[in-house]
Amino acid sequence: MPGNAASVRRGRKYDQVLNGAREIFLRDGFEGASVDEIARTAGVSKATLYSYFPDKRLLFMEMATAQCQAQADAVLLALDPSQPPRIVLRYIGHSVLGFLLSEMGLRVFRICVAEADRFPELGAQFYECGPVLVRNELKSYLATAMARGEVEIDDLGLAADQFIELCKADLWIKRLFGIRDDFSEDEIAHVVDAAVETFLARCGPSN
Amino acid sequence: MPGNAASVRRGRKYDQVLNGAREIFLRDGFEGASVDEIARTAGVSKATLYSYFPDKRLLFMEMATAQCQAQADAVLLALDPSQPPRIVLRYIGHSVLGFLLSEMGLRVFRICVAEADRFPELGAQFYECGPVLVRNELKSYLATAMARGEVEIDDLGLAADQFIELCKADLWIKRLFGIRDDFSEDEIAHVVDAAVETFLARCGPSN
DNA sequence: CCGGATCTAAACCGGCCGGTCTATGATCCA
């Protein structure tokens, strides 16, 4: 359930405030965003905003974790563990890259990374709500695939991490540092396919 | 040569200012760092600081790129291309992870990521001075190794990126989000070895 | 020992920010 942090009130204007917060935080970052502008964008007075959220940081956390949850849930919903590795890995690769390369994924990641040391709960919460969920799902899929004899893996957790990392190759770092802004479906498919090939070369059935 | 940005003056106090800037920026981030404190730490008056660097952003860029250059150069210096893939890949893996997991590497990365969109030249410059150098060196090593028949690769650039990404698995994201602060040599060696194995499983000599 | 360049401390400026408070208006339920 979404009630992560203490003393966040629910009520009629809750979503309204959160939407305004998302828009401004993602546009301007945590430090760059002004509470006045969030309130204005949300169509709410500053006093109202502060009656729902005790301070700026809690407001940001609530927004960021809601985004991650929604994203991770959407990915996991459509995953079919009965499919063979090539299919499932490609699906996960495209999902993960789709989020990481998207405007929202990029900005949430940037802000969480930037604020992680001045605001440690945020880093942990982001990690739990996003990367960990996908990683665990992939891990348990790999376990079932191994039970079917489709792959052969000793360290499931590390293997899952390796595959996720493989998917990021080239594209993600360029996006992160603004070298490139968007990528064709072909480019993404190329990287994902290469990730699948490399991954299965080590633990695939031919092994 | 270090003269990247326009209108940065050289002089007696140049390094002094840069050292103060490094200390405060890495401790507090870009927004968090105050120019007053940088000047104080550097043992220099604010007026002097502004006579060397036209503004805070240029000062930060100069500091960040100097750090990256130094780091990348140190790695590349000790690389011996005549060694076989397992040796060279392990060396590069340990070097890259050593930097990424270090206090300085972490902070430089965090700040550059955070400021990349409000400050696009910084993202590009960091990318060029750090990741790209290592990637290119690895790429050209892979080319020579392929000439010796030790590996078989069609897309050298993508392969280099894949290996770097494989090295990050598990450890780096935990460090980035503050889940863990330090890692044993054994943990690092385990991840690097797994990266080498996965990488060579696809393109190694047995293939 | 002089004179220009360099450095210094500290005051100063305009501006923005997070957060509080006040005084008024809307809503709702008994």
Place this chain on the structure above:
DNA sequence: TGGATCATAGACCGGCCGGTTTAGATCCGG
């Protein structure tokens, strides 16, 4: 209908920041 709760606009506060300026100290080559 009346009173309590909730929302509103916006003034207000203390504080910090990047950057400029001033007025004087210090250095150094000739």
